[in-house]
Amino acid sequence: MPPRRVITGRSQEPRQRFAEELRLLRAAKADSLRELGDKVGWDWSLFGKMENGHTLGSPEVVQALDQYYGTPGLLLALWELAMADPTQFKERYRRYMVLEAEAVSMWQYSPSILPGLLQTPGYARELLMEGGLKGDELDVQVEARMGRRDVLFKDEPLQFRAILSEAVLRTSLEDVEEWHAQLEHLDMMGHRLNVTLQVLPLAAGLHGLINTDTIFLRGPSGQTVAWVETGYSGELVQETAAVERLQLRYDRVRDLALTPDLSRQFIERMLEEAPCEPLT
Known part of the structure; x- marks a missing residue:
């Protein structure tokens, strides 16, 4: 798996950091977006939007990804940081x-x-x-x-x-x-x-x-x-x-x-x- 940066509550780019982690985890699994959608049970286009930073998704989606990737709590923690990021607003x-x-x-x-x-x-x-x-x-x-x-x-x-x-x-x-x-x-x-x-x-x-x-x-x-x-x-x-x-x-x-x-x-x-x- 590609090395990750240290995750702290002081991250200056929480939304981008969340999207990057999603891309890294999917790359490590060698899944296409469609394959990820089939395996996790959500619309694959949503994962594309999340990886591009266009949306953060819901906590239910993020928890499903944590379970699939074997990263209990990691993605949900990053999601919570991203939710507090002002760049999520217009x-x-x-x-x-x-x-x-x-x-x-x-x-x-x-x-x-x-x-x-x-x-x-x-x-x-x-x-x-x-x-x-x-x-x-x-x-x-x-x-x-x-x-x-x-x-x-x-x-x-x-x-x-x-x-x-x-x-x-x-x-x-x-x-x-x-x-x-x-x-x-x-x-x-x-x-x-x-x-x-x-x-x-x-x-x-x-x-x-x-x-x-x-x-x-x-x-x-x-x-x-x-x-x-x-x-x-x-x-x-x-x-x-x-x-x-x-x-x-x-x-x-x-x-x-x-x-x-x-x-x-x-x-x-x-x-x-x-x-x-x-x-x-």
């Missing part, structure tokens, strides 16, 4: 993902959908499906989004504030059980000491961030940057004056929002009103 999001992982505090205004850090798997799945993802790639992206939430639960968690337009909470999922689970999760998160949730009522009217998802991230050095996104584009804002102008707009939106206590009551009221079983 290129325009990668810089943001690095900043999010390093941030000590973050505050956000969401006009139409829940922030990724507050989404349940069911919410994320339905949202990503609406964006055109399906199959293994959908599973990978849902898992990646869930992995981002770890910053809220680590020993020194991210301090996170989110202002949610009432429209976010009025836009339910098709699956009423998943929507009920999402509201329960939101209620739970609103009781965490490091998370502050505020609801902006529709009656508040027009404001300076009416159609713009706006996120501020403060890094360990104290520098604050902003990420602004519409449905079609996203932009990282680093110039101090521009960030301050956005911050002023955000502060004005926060002044219009319900207090955290009233916002929790609003969410709990919606939870009581939401159906928890499919309508017949």
